[in-house]
Amino acid sequence: MPEQNLAIFDTAIGPCAIVWGERGLLGVQIPEASEAATRARMLKRFPDAREVAPPQNIQIVIDGMRALLKGERRDLVDVPIDDDGVPEFNKRVYAIVRRVPPGQIITYGEIAERLGDKALSRAVGQAMGENRCPIVMPCHRVLAASGKTGGFSAPGGVVTKLKLLTIEGAQPSGPTLFDDLPLQARR
16 A cells, blocks of 8 residues: 555644645545544544655645635645546546636536536536545535535535635625524534
8 A cells, every 4th residue: 555644734724634645645634623533534534644744845735725724815726636546527527626716616517517518517516525635626616506505525514615715705606505504503
């Protein structure tokens, strides 16, 4: 099995983690309730990963993620992601989504149209749910056609998606699932 390395780092939204190998990022974990929980979630996904000090090229990725999560307009499109084992359809979806810059959004339907068939919208949503590298592969920038947020499978669900969009200065144009949440869940 190829080497897997893990780093945990603080961000403006809490402790994040990344796992990388020779070909690029293998996974990103956005914050859980604590650093220990973030580490545990990442080690569950990558049990062979060993925690190490990040080399310079990975520190640049970490610095970019930190800056983006503080509200700086950082584009992480050039960060290499190891997509070995990722289905071809997902790779095509991710290639489109990675080109959506901070502060902008795209819909599942727009991605499906770019792939050649509007009927692929649901499959696009499934690909988003299988994204191993949120933030670097910015699935949070993908919304439903109605202007609603759509789903978000990362910790915190739609609330986290809306936080990320707010940090980047992009908001859904229509009503969101957030509107249906009780006030205490909005914090």
